[in-house]
Amino acid sequence: QVQLQQSGPGLVKPSQTLSLTCVISGDTVSSNSAAWSWIRQSPSRGLEWLGRTFYRSKWYNDYAVSVKSRITINPDTSKNQFSLQLNSVTPEDTAVYYCARLEQLVGSYFDYWGQGTLVTVSS
Amino acid sequence: DIQMTQSPSSLSASVGDRVTITCRASQSISSYLNWYQHKPGKAPKLLIYAASRLQSGVPSRFSGSGSGTDFTLTISSLQPEDFATYSCQQSHSTPYTFGQGTKLEIK
Numbered sequence: 001q002v003q004l005q006q007s008g009p010g011l012v013k014p015s016q017t018l019s020l021t022c023v024i025s026g027d028t029v030s031s032n033s034a035a036w037s038w039i040r041q042s043p044s045r046g047l048e049w050l051g052r053t054f055y056r057s058k059w060y061n062d063y064a065v066s067v068k069s070r071i072t073i074n075p076d077t078s079k080n081q082f083s084l085q086l087n088s089v090t091p092e093d094t095a096v097y098y099c100a101r102l103e104q105l106v107g108s109y110f111d112y113w114g115q116g117t118l119v120t121v122s123s
Numbered sequence: 124d125i126q127m128t129q130s131p132s133s134l135s136a137s138v139g140d141r142v143t144i145t146c147r148a149s150q151s152i153s154s155y156l157n158w159y160q161h162k163p164g165k166a167p168k169l170l171i172y173a174a175s176r177l178q179s180g181v182p183s184r185f186s187g188s189g190s191g192t193d194f195t196l197t198i199s200s201l202q203p204e205d206f207a208t209y210s211c212q213q214s215h216s217t218p219y220t221f222g223q224g225t226k227l228e229i230k
Contacts, residue, residue: 066218107154107172110167
């Protein structure tokens, strides 16, 4: 059974960096059939995919255009986890953030999710 | 980006009713369509993947159909625990995009 455990602060000041971590159990971050994503949910934007990291003989990342200039998703194989950094945040980045596994065996789908972290951007 | 449009946005129904939710993609996505259920304070739960495949552990009253641009999620006989929000999501290409959600409420 795969489990994803998120951690990170719930309050970030405007212009600062949002940082979250997702620890994986029951799978590995360097899986050859999965990718590891961050998704957020807010009343104004609904569910929004932010980006992913995955390993296919080498590491790949891709990001949503809406955050591409500000986002970094990094795997950490030594701790079997991956992280999200979102720079220069504004109140519009206030949302519940989820990490999720994107399984890619038959189609692609988010089958396991973290518990969610409400991040508020406010001074 | 591929836009996903769900209808209706909200729906009132009774326990035992058959309910259908529709999702339309702005371009063909073959069968790369997934359905999720979400409840307040909980992470979304995968119900259906690849348009019609039931995720392990999901009750058989849930079913999905469609291909190309038009898809449906059907709940054959609503149970009290099914009152929630349902979202579709395309996995044809990045950025992966979600529908705006359909809130299913008790009549």
